[in-house]
Amino acid sequence: MKLRPILGYTAAGATLLVALLTPFLLMDSFSKGFIALGMHVDEVYTGGPKVRTIPMGAYSIDVHRPVYPHMLQSEKPFVQLDWQPVSALPQHISDAVDIDGDGQPDVRVSFDVPRDPKAPLHVDVDSLNPRYEAVQHAGKEKYSRLIVRVDDAILVRVPLGKP
Amino acid sequence: MATDARILPLARPAPRGILRSLLLTLPILLWSLLMFGNPNSHADRLSHISGAITALFMTVLFFMMMRTHSTYRWRRIFFVSLGILFPIGFIHNLFVMRGSMGIPIEEMIAGRTPFCFMPIPLLILPAAFTRTLIFPGSIAGNSHGIAAMVALWLALTLVMGKGWCSYACFFGGIEEGVAAIPPRAKIRKLNPRLRYLPWAVLLAMVLLSLAIYEPAYCMWLCPFKAVTEYVAARNTIGLVQNVIFVLLFAGLVIVLPFLTKKRTQCSWFCPFGAFQSIFNKISIFEMRIDKERCKPCLVCQNACPNLSLSKESIARGETLLSCMKCGACVDACPRQAVVWHIKGTQIAWKPERARLMFLYAAWAMAIMFGGTIIAQGIATILHFVV
Numbered sequence: 350m351k352l353r354p355i356l357g358y359t360a361a362g363a364t365l366l367v368a369l370l371t372p373f374l375l376m377d378s379f380s381k382g383f384i385a386l387g388m389h390v391d392e393v394y395t396g397g398p399k400v401r402t403i404p405m406g407a408y409s410i411d412v413h414r415p416v417y418p419h420m421l422q423s424e425k426p427f428v429q430l431d432w433q434p435v436s437a438l439p440q441h442i443s444d445a446v447d448i449d450g451d452g453q454p455d456v457r458v459s460f461d462v463p464r465d466p467k468a469p470l471h472v473d474v475d476s477l478n479p480r481y482e483a484v485q486h487a488g489k490e491k492y493s494r495l496i497v498r499v500d501d502a503i504l505v506r507v508p509l510g511k512p
Numbered sequence: 513m514a515t516d517a518r519i520l521p522l523a524r525p526a527p528r529g530i531l532r533s534l535l536l537t538l539p540i541l542l543w544s545l546l547m548f549g550n551p552n553s554h555a556d557r558l559s560h561i562s563g564a565i566t567a568l569f570m571t572v573l574f575f576m577m578m579r580t581h582s583t584y585r586w587r588r589i590f591f592v593s594l595g596i597l598f599p600i601g602f603i604h605n606l607f608v609m610r611g612s613m614g615i616p617i618e619e620m621i622a623g624r625t626p627f628c629f630m631p632i633p634l635l636i637l638p639a640a641f642t643r644t645l646i647f648p649g650s651i652a653g654n655s656h657g658i659a660a661m662v663a664l665w666l667a668l669t670l671v672m673g674k675g676w677c678s679y680a681c682f683f684g685g686i687e688e689g690v691a692a693i694p695p696r697a698k699i700r701k702l703n704p705r706l707r708y709l710p711w712a713v714l715l716a717m718v719l720l721s722l723a724i725y726e727p728a729y730c731m732w733l734c735p736f737k738a739v740t741e742y743v744a745a746r747n748t749i750g751l752v753q754n755v756i757f758v759l760l761f762a763g764l765v766i767v768l769p770f771l772t773k774k775r776t777q778c779s780w781f782c783p784f785g786a787f788q789s790i791f792n793k794i795s796i797f798e799m800r801i802d803k804e805r806c807k808p809c810l811v812c813q814n815a816c817p818n819l820s821l822s823k824e825s826i827a828r829g830e831t832l833l834s835c836m837k838c839g840a841c842v843d844a845c846p847r848q849a850v851v852w853h854i855k856g857t858q859i860a861w862k863p864e865r866a867r868l869m870f871l872y873a874a875w876a877m878a879i880m881f882g883g884t885i886i887a888q889g890i891a892t893i894l895h896f897v898v
Contacts, residue, residue: 357856360796368873371667379663394648422725
């Protein structure tokens with residue numbers, strides 16, 4: 350028997366082995382291997398990593414690192430702020446938030462907190478620092494300018510102005 | 513390579529004996545029981561019943577493949593069932609979880625969008641350049657997480673190459689089912705150049721996805737959004753996207769397969785199918801044509817649902833790169849000139865051995881992946897009926 354057929358049948362046998370081992374061994378190994386590549390989901394979706402928490406008594410505000418979209422991505426740069434837990438929020442929020450941590454408030458964020466988790470949310474953002482854009486009655490039209498409720502937090506994304 | 517008549521008889525082989533067919537099916541029966549028959553699992557009664565039905569279904573189809581020597585028509589029953597039952601189970605799940613087929617922006621921000629294999633080629637360049645995955649899902653997470661689905665895709669691809677499109681894709685079954693309805697094609701003359709379109713769509717979508725940092729195909733062109741989930745129409749752009757999904761689904765998945773009896777979405781449009789074709793180069797299994805036996809009558813070319821045979825490729829004794837190993841050409845050939853083949857071995861030398869080795873591997877994966885989806889679909893139907 351020549352070498353090529355031997356290699357062919359060996360590879361076919363190995364293929365069968367891969368099929369049999371997939372649910373018990375390979376799926377898990379491949380999955381861990383993929384995670385080990387250290388990739389991350391685009392921050393336009395995730396809002397970027399949290400950098401600071403501002404305590405506000407019964408609730409707190411998480412400040413995320415600013416997110417800058419890539420190339421032709423149709424979003425503006427933004428920063429995400431999370432109010433949580435929702436159960437501890439008053440019926441109306443109107444907080445001055447120091448986003449960059451310099452001790453001076455950068456924006457005033459105002460929104461109502463409906464008790465119905467499916468009720469639509471709207472936010473107004475007054476800019477106290479030209480680095481951050483004002484927002485009027487925004488809902489969830491764009492990733493870079495929205496207010497949404499995710500699990501036990503209300504997320505507000507404030508677009509950044511031109512530096 | 514020359515083949516003498518002793519290797520393969522010209523006439524179609526007689527059905528295999530029942531006992532021998534049962535023996536050949538035994539490993540698949542055991543595998544099905546292993547996949548669906550865990551009595552200690554915490555699944556409810558309906559899930560156990562649907563698992564048992566699926567195990568029986570997959571085993572009977574394999575038995576018929578063994579008994580009749582035919583692959584295509586039995587595989588098609590599985591594949592069409594997969595195509596029909598996937599949306600049933602999936603859409604039911606969506607309504608239970610979020611009350612709608614539309615993905616709200618909250619779910620995308622929370623990373624709870626189930627990952628589909630379609631965007632895999634679109635993620636490669638952004639991931640390579642910036643280690644960023646341009647998909648609103650989670651990397652680890654549950655079985656719908658990106659890592660789990662990429663791992664599954666990799667395993668299936670190693671085993672089947674482009675056979676993915678015949679044994680694993682949960683979308684292709686819909687158009688294959690529609691294509692099976694009319695007795696003959698209304699449109700027979702198809703421009704052969706159209707088979708290059710998926711490559712053009714793939715190239716355009718990969719580059720566009722890199723530029724706009726979004727899975728462009730999923731956002732704008734995927735016909736199957738019409739029967740799975742779509743971005744909830746928050747504005748005019750979202751509305752336009754959804755209209756495009758429905759129109760493409762109606763045209764490429766319903767109307768054209770009915771008129772041509774071909775899988776037109778797969779043959780003319782699907783960028784993932786084009787991407788998957790590349791892996792036929794590393795797959796050890798392929799279809800070959802014994803040039804000494806071939807007339808050529810072109811029956812195989814007409815039978816191919818994916819336009820993967822041309823006069824030139826038949827003359828060369830091979831299929832095109834897009835061949836998805838469905839077996840239609842093998843079953844259709846009146847002279848048994850088209851055969852299953854393991855690379856490196858002599859053409860038409862024990863082709864049944866090559867077919868069996870491929871089918872055991874492919875069917876095991878089909879039971880594990882497609883079978884689970886079928887079981888979920890059956891469980892959904894039972895949930896409403898019982």
